[in-house]
Amino acid sequence: MTDQILLPGQAAAPAGPADMTMMYVLHHAFRRDLRDFRAIVEGVAADDQAAWGRLRERWGLFTSELHTHHTKEDEILWPLLAGRAREAADLDSLRVLREMEAEHGVLDPLLTSCDAGFTALAAQADPDVLGDLRDDLAELDAALDRHLGHEESAAVPILQRYVAGEEWEVIEREKFRGRPSVGHARRFLPWIFKGLGADAADRVLAIGGPGMRLLLASSRRGFERRERAALG
Template sequence: MSATSTPYTQEMIMIHRVFRREADQLRQYVGAVRTGDVARARQLADVVREYIGGLHHHHSGEDELIWPLLHERARVHDDLVSLMEKQHEALDGTLTEIQRLLPHWAATAGDEERDALVAAFAEHGRILHQHLADEESLVMPLVEEHLTLLEWELVGKNGLERMPKDKVFLALGAILEDATPQERAEFMRKVPLPGRIAWKLIGRRQYRGWRASVRGEAR
């Protein structure tokens, strides 16, 4: 349980940081792949697919557990909730285009295929950044006002239960990467003790290894 009786919507901002960072970095990484470097293209294609799956997963939770409640309880702000739904549809369109282009680039690492994918990521990022900013500034205050703490925590629980077990530590590492000490403490406080121990013993190293492989960093 949270220390407050209202939803801790800062969690949503922490998750949004991940999608902003990953979308921007993936566009840069794809753009930096040398012509013909199929091995790197295939590696990044797998990461792009994971990103797409993660964003779909995140948005489906909002579509199922947040927007219907706000439509029901915050009818005076129905236009804002409808805007979120329309932005989700627009983002789905950009992801569909990325998915269409991805196999061609992964197979060839060609210049034209790479440039088309970078352009698709640029358009995706433009819509994503606008959507996340609107959601944080316009809709999270409605969540704090109209959703109960239990309803909000169900969103997080639903997301965790639907996540592939082998991706949990990668997701946790991504969320904690740019978190402030206060955000980190609040987020980890909700993780059961066995999970916190596993993160320290296994998960943190797993995430660093994945990050080094994708970004070309020293571990």
Template sequence: MSGNESVVWSSEQGLGGLPEHVRGFGLMHVAMRRDAARLCAAARSVRPGGARALGEWFGRLRAVIDWHHHSEDEILWPYLRGHVPGFDGSGALEQDHGALDRSMSRVAGVLTTGRIEELPEAAQEFADLVRDHLRHEERVVFPVLAALGVAEYGRVERWIIGSAPAQVMTYLQPWMFDGADAASVAAVAATIPAPVRLLGRTVLERRYRRTLAPVL
């Protein structure tokens, strides 16, 4: 990791300083924070009749986060432990994932049972956990991913994307690109096969936009 130890990268203030080959990873973090904020805003105004639609939207978000965390625990962390001397911290990150799983279960339970009076607290707990976890993860992982280089990281990223279930794959591209800066979108889009990119910008984008009604 020579030359990167003193660099502190974060997706909280945008991805401009992050190496282009890591921006797809960063965009997922930006999208998680964005949707955690959307959930908190919706929690303050949702009516009992809107809990089901909000629950359906949250279910899609939960599926993406669940896949993202499992792909880290099962693919990325083992790879880094085996190929990057001195890599550590993944145990604490896995504990973070467990806390987020429990928080997402709580939000889903509140929405399923219609106990919307509990939603603002549950949503805020989730948003706080997302914020704290991503700060921790980016501090530990971004320098390592940057140091892997374009080719090696690209191989690992393809393994990770290949592990995504269909429900996630049909949601992932428009979800990641929602509200993202043009430079980051261009950098990430260049790694996506042209037919998949076209599908993401047309059919999947329209489908994704329809899912946002409960939080917009």
């Protein structure tokens, strides 16, 4: 059994051989970002196009990472687990995996609505659009948190049942993390470390090794400067 990490807001950390640290850290980043966006849009005036332009750019980082994560789950993880559940005639697990895919579909139109709101406000003032954006962000926040909690409490146990620790390490490293460009790593790394406690950060750095430490050190200051400009 691997000692599992449990981060603020996380619904569960089911026991098993696979180390789910990187998935849970991503979930933490998604929850954190939506909380931050909801807070900042309450205080930005509808006619502050410069602020909305910065927020639209920062929103793009969030949506890009969320889309990439969900696409990899839909194309790699859920089919793998479904195949093994079918072999075991595990109907309950197959039902949960179908629910995971359906929940991704629920999130997509909410993301599209928020995209449109940020884009419109960056172009011109519109108090009605701002009101809609606040509502859409609240709905997205609730829907995403439900989905992540469902995944943590119901889908991760399926992974722990059917995927050995060594196999998951290879899948996570080669299929999920892959070989990102230096440019992407310099955007992604300080983003996932934002708001992590020291113990969790040390755990992620132990997984990533010296290369991650160097890229994080070289990119963190610029990221924090941009964060202050966009999110305060």
